[in-house]
Structure formats: structure tokens, C-alpha cells
Amino acid sequence: MSKEEFLFKYLNSVLLGVSQLSDTVPMGGKNYLEITCDNSFEKMFDQYKNSFNPASNEAIDLCRAWIAMMEDERFCDKNDYEFNNEGDFVKITVNKANCFYNEYCIEAREKNLPVVCPRMLSCRWIATKFSGRQYQLTTEEFSDTNRCMGAIYPEETISEILSVEGDNITFAGERAIVLSTHAYGILIKTIYNYAPHLLERVLFESTYYSSLAQYERIKNNFKNNHDTLEHLLRTIERLGNIRYEIVEYDELNMRAVIRGYNSYMAAIFKDNDLLNTPKTSCASGRGRLAAYFSGAWGEEIVCEEVKCEAFGDDYCEFILLPKRL
Amino acid sequence: MYNDKTGFFGIHGIDNLIGEGLTYGSQIMIKGKSGVGKSVLASQFVKETMACRDNCIYVCCDESPKEMRSYLKQYGLHPLPYEEAGRLIFIDAYSLEPTGKNYFSSEDGLEKYLSLEKKVIENMQNGYRTRIVVDSLSTLFLGRDQQEIMEFHRYRLKLLKKLNIIAMDLMVDEVLDESMFKLSAHLYDVIINMYYAGTLERPIRALHLGKMKSGKFDSSQLFYSIDPNIGLIITQNLAS
Numbered sequence: 001m002s003k004e005e006f007l008f009k010y011l012n013s014v015l016l017g018v019s020q021l022s023d024t025v026p027m028g029g030k031n032y033l034e035i036t037c038d039n040s041f042e043k044m045f046d047q048y049k050n051s052f053n054p055a056s057n058e059a060i061d062l063c064r065a066w067i068a069m070m071e072d073e074r075f076c077d078k079n080d081y082e083f084n085n086e087g088d089f090v091k092i093t094v095n096k097a098n099c100f101y102n103e104y105c106i107e108a109r110e111k112n113l114p115v116v117c118p119r120m121l122s123c124r125w126i127a128t129k130f131s132g133r134q135y136q137l138t139t140e141e142f143s144d145t146n147r148c149m150g151a152i153y154p155e156e157t158i159s160e161i162l163s164v165e166g167d168n169i170t171f172a173g174e175r176a177i178v179l180s181t182h183a184y185g186i187l188i189k190t191i192y193n194y195a196p197h198l199l200e201r202v203l204f205e206s207t208y209y210s211s212l213a214q215y216e217r218i219k220n221n222f223k224n225n226h227d228t229l230e231h232l233l234r235t236i237e238r239l240g241n242i243r244y245e246i247v248e249y250d251e252l253n254m255r256a257v258i259r260g261y262n263s264y265m266a267a268i269f270k271d272n273d274l275l276n277t278p279k280t281s282c283a284s285g286r287g288r289l290a291a292y293f294s295g296a297w298g299e300e301i302v303c304e305e306v307k308c309e310a311f312g313d314d315y316c317e318f319i320l321l322p323k324r325l
Numbered sequence: 326m327y328n329d330k331t332g333f334f335g336i337h338g339i340d341n342l343i344g345e346g347l348t349y350g351s352q353i354m355i356k357g358k359s360g361v362g363k364s365v366l367a368s369q370f371v372k373e374t375m376a377c378r379d380n381c382i383y384v385c386c387d388e389s390p391k392e393m394r395s396y397l398k399q400y401g402l403h404p405l406p407y408e409e410a411g412r413l414i415f416i417d418a419y420s421l422e423p424t425g426k427n428y429f430s431s432e433d434g435l436e437k438y439l440s441l442e443k444k445v446i447e448n449m450q451n452g453y454r455t456r457i458v459v460d461s462l463s464t465l466f467l468g469r470d471q472q473e474i475m476e477f478h479r480y481r482l483k484l485l486k487k488l489n490i491i492a493m494d495l496m497v498d499e500v501l502d503e504s505m506f507k508l509s510a511h512l513y514d515v516i517i518n519m520y521y522a523g524t525l526e527r528p529i530r531a532l533h534l535g536k537m538k539s540g541k542f543d544s545s546q547l548f549y550s551i552d553p554n555i556g557l558i559i560t561q562n563l564a565s
């Protein structure tokens with residue numbers, strides 16, 4: 001094995017390691033991976049920027065200049081890339097045959113880990129850095145053909161990783177705190193002790209309004225309501241609150257059935273003696289889903305919990321429907 | 326304490342007083358003047374019933390099922406999914422014209438009512454326990470003679486007890502005379518009397534809870550307010 005081959009193998013292993021890590025850290029996932037890669041692109045760019053000569057600050061020219069710069073350093077062959085403008089989109093086609101990220105890409109997909117294409121992602125990064133607009137990357141389903149396809153398009157970046165900034169932890173740009181379920185359980189129990197009649201309302205409304213704000217922040221980043229909702233539900237899952245599954249989704253008739261697994265709220269109700277009899281307990285889960293779906297479907301949607309882990313069911317089940325019905 | 330053998334009202338303050346809860350087959354009378362909050366209490370009871378995954382039959386005598394549905398929504402329960410699942414059934418004993426198979430005309434005899442109630446209970450065989458709310462039973466008794474009422478009353482409550490159904494019967498003070506209440510009262514396990522206390526200028530809502538048969542707990546007076554989103558909130562416990 002040549003030194004170059006060894007280094008490429010090592011690079012693939014490092015990327016795979018980061019994918020594995022990003023899958024396990026709270027709010028990690030693809031976003032975490034993208035930020036890791038963006039930091040490495042910045043480092044590379046700083047070292048070779050003298051040979052970066054874009055024809056303009058248009059995204060397509062920036063991408064071409066970036067690849068040309070990399071070719072100058074013999075890091076890639078610009079003939080492996082094809083860029084085409086389609087409206088605001090810059091379509092990217094990459095020849096897979098010469099891709100030295102193949103090993104990482106294939107293994108990460110096989111293991112169902114978060115995966116990004118560093119070659120196309122670097123185009124998003126350079127376009128965002130110099131065009132004055134933020135770009136997102138969308139890639140087509142990985143296939144057996146010899147080409148990978150994707151596109152970058154102007155859109156706000158969703159920053160939702162949990163990170164440390166100075167003395168604080170931040171989440172989506174806001175200061176965050178990490179609370180153990182034990183500590184949160186004590187908070188809930190205290191509300192219950194002093195104002196038991198308010199507990200359900202407090203849990204429902206506080207989650208409803210914070211979730212509505214969360215929906216508003218990201219609603220323009222996805223091409224349809226279903227994708228937006230999927231993203232929001234995955235975010236909650238990555239925070240370790242509850243794993244959601246969309247069982248039924250009928251946007252036309254405004255009806256959905258969502259299942260939730262490993263609900264922290266059901267566990268808190270059971271563990272803190274908050275139930276005098278088994279009953280559905282996920283008021284915050286109802287508030288969250290009611291807010292997301294009200295935002296997405298543009299009218300007041302209510303959420304009924306018809307099954308609950310606190311009841312001993314295998315999962316919590318929520319039905320979403322318009323309040324007017 | 327976690328208990329899956331008994332049921333509760335879903336109203337803190339009242340639930341505290343009934344200790345380990347109501348056994349299935351218990352009978353509750355809710356008595357009070359119009360507007361004092363009986364139907365609000367019943368709405369919270371239905372919400373609790375759905376949360377505990379029991380069935381509920383709601384007999385609407387003083388308002389239409391449509392109005393009752395909007396009450397339930399106001400207090401945080403959308404009835405539709407439960408109606409679709411066959412867990413919540415409204416009997417319409419309010420409308421002047423038939424509105425469907427679960428319709429009872431006030432012109433029909435109480436025997437016909439019994440047969441309809443029985444049929445609805447039988448059709449709810451889905452493995453869940455059942456509760457029934459009649460809002461209000463006193464309306465069903467209007468214009469009927471005392472003997473017919475008492476015979477109906479005894480038979481019906483015995484049947485519901487045998488079927489392990491928690492029954493909540495609402496009674497409006499002005500509708501029946503006091504002697505009828507006294508005669509009926511001993512048939513119930515729990516009586517909640519809701520009334521206005523305080524002065525004429527500043528009326529305060531209060532309720533008095535008593536268990537007539539077993540004597541497991543004492544009568545207690547509770548003050549309460551009605552929140553438009555939550556329902557009854559017990560504000561002060563003056564339990565003796």
C-alpha cells in the first residue's frame with residue numbers, strides 16, 4: 001500500500017468515526033457532520049486560497065473555482081465535476097469512479113449512520129462563504145450508477161447542534177441547560193404538589209408555544225410539510241425525548257396518527273408517583289404535536305393521546321385532527 | 326398511589342377525598358342548581374374516563390350532543406377519535422326529532438329508556454370498563470309519577486352495579502321536589518351537592534361530598550371556581 005493509499009484509507013476511517021460519533025451525541029446527526037466538514041474546508045481553503053480565482057461571486061463560479069483550486073493541489077480532477085445552473089439551484093454531478101470517499105460512503109450507508117458527501121458539501125461551503133447567501137445541499141438517493149447527483153440552493157442553515165460557547169451550552173443559538181430526568185421529575189412533582197390541577201395545562205401549553213416557535217424557525221427550510229414535520233420529529237428523537245413514528249399522514253383531510261416510543265414524560269409520571277390510576281399522561285407530547293401540525297397545516301389542530309407507555313402500552317399513540325371537527 | 330382497580334373524577338381535591346377511588350359498579354349523584362357547574366364536572370369526568378381508557382356513555386337530556394361535544398373540547402378533550410373508536414357514545418335524549426339510533430324521546434316511557442341504555446352497553450363490548458353519565462336524570466323524570474320513577478331508579482342502578490359500571494347521575498334542584506331527592510339519595514354510593522355559598526352580592530361556589538353507604542369517609546365541603554379551560558378548580562378544602 002502506497003503512502004497515498006494509506007492516507008486515503010485513514011481519511012475514510014476518520015470520517016466514519018465522526019459519523020459514528022455524530023450519531024450518538026445529542027443533536028448530532030448530519031448537522032454535526034456537516035459542521036465538522038465545514039471546519040476542515042475552512043482550514044484547507046486558508047492554506048491554498050492564493051490559487052482561488054472565481055470568475056464572479058455567483059455560486060456556480062465559486063464552485064468551479066473551488067474545484068480548480070483543489071485540482072491545482074492535485075487533490076481532485078475538475079473533469080470529474082459538472083455544474084449547471086437551474087434557477088437558484090446549482091446542479092452538481094460527480095464522477096463516482098475516482099471518488100476516494102467511496103469506502104466511507106458505502107460503509108456509513110450500510111451501517112445506517114449519518115452520511116454526507118464531502119465533495120458536494122464543500123461546494124455548499126464555498127458558495128455560502130463568498131456569495132453572501134446561505135446555501136443548503138440536497139443529494140439524490142445513492143445508486144449503483146457511476147455518478148452522484150446533488151444540488152445546492154440558497155436557504156437558511158438550520159443550526160441545531162448542542163455546543164459549548166464560553167461558559168454556556170447553546171442549542172440552536174440559544175443558551176441551553178441539561179436537566180436530568182430525575183431533576184425534571186422533581187420540578188414536575190413540585191408543580192403537582194402545589195397546583196395539581198394546573199400540571200397538565202402547564203405541560204401542554206409550555207410545550208405547545210415553544211414547539212410553535214421551533215416550527216416557525218425552520219418552516220422555510222423544507223420543500224413540503226411532511227419533510228418539515230419529519231425533521232422536527234427527528235430533532236426531538238435526537239434530543240432523547242421520545243422516538244416518533246408517523247403511522248398515518250393525510251394532509252388533505254388533516255388527519256395523522258403518530259406513535260411515540262420511550263417517552264420521557266410517561267417515565268416521569270410513573271417514576272414520580274403522579275398517577276392515582278393508569279392513564280394517558282403525555283401532555284407535553286400532545287402540546288408539541290398539536291403545535292407542529294397546527295403550524296404545518298395552517299389551522300388549529302388538536303392532539304388526543306389514545307395509548308400511553310405510562311398505561312403499560314408498548315408505545316404512546318397520538319391522533320391529530322382539526323379542532324373544528 | 327397507583328391503582329388500576331378503581332376510578333376517579335379527574336378533579337384534584339375531590340379525588341383526594343375518595344381515597345383509593347370508586348370501585349366499578351359505584352353510583353354517584355351530582356345535585357345542584359342550574360349553572361352551578363354540574364355539566365362541567367361531568368365533562369372532566371368524561372375526560373378522566375377517556376384518559377383511563379374506559380368506555381363512556383353520555384346521555385344528553387338538557388343539551389344536545391353537539392353542545393356537549395363543544396363543552397368537552399373546551400375542557401381539552403376532542404371527542405371524535407373516541408367516538409370513532411366506539412369508546413364514547415352519546416345518547417340523544419334532548420332533541421325533539423329522532424337524530425339516530427341512540428335517540429330517546431321524552432314522550433317514551435322509562436322502560437324504553439332502560440332498554441336503549443342496556444342495548445348501548447351491550448354493544449360496547451370491547452374489553453374496556455364502562456362509565457355512564459346522565460345529564461340530567463331529573464329531566465328524564467319530568468312529568469312522571471313517583472312510583473314509576475322509583476321502580477325505574479332501583480332497577481336501573483341495580484343493573485348498572487351488576488354490570489360493574491360507574492354511573493354518574495346529574496340532578497337539577499329545581500326540577501324534582503325535595504322528597505324525591507331524599508328517596509333517591511340512599512340508592513347512591515356517593516353524593517355531591519353543588520351550591521352557591523357566600524352572600525347574594527358575592528356568591529361563592531361550593532360543593533359538599535358525602536358517601537352515603539359505607540361511611541368510609543366523612544362529608545366534606547369544598548369551595549371551587551370554574552376555569553374556562555380547566556373546569557372545576559377546588560380552591561379551598563374545608564374538610565372536617
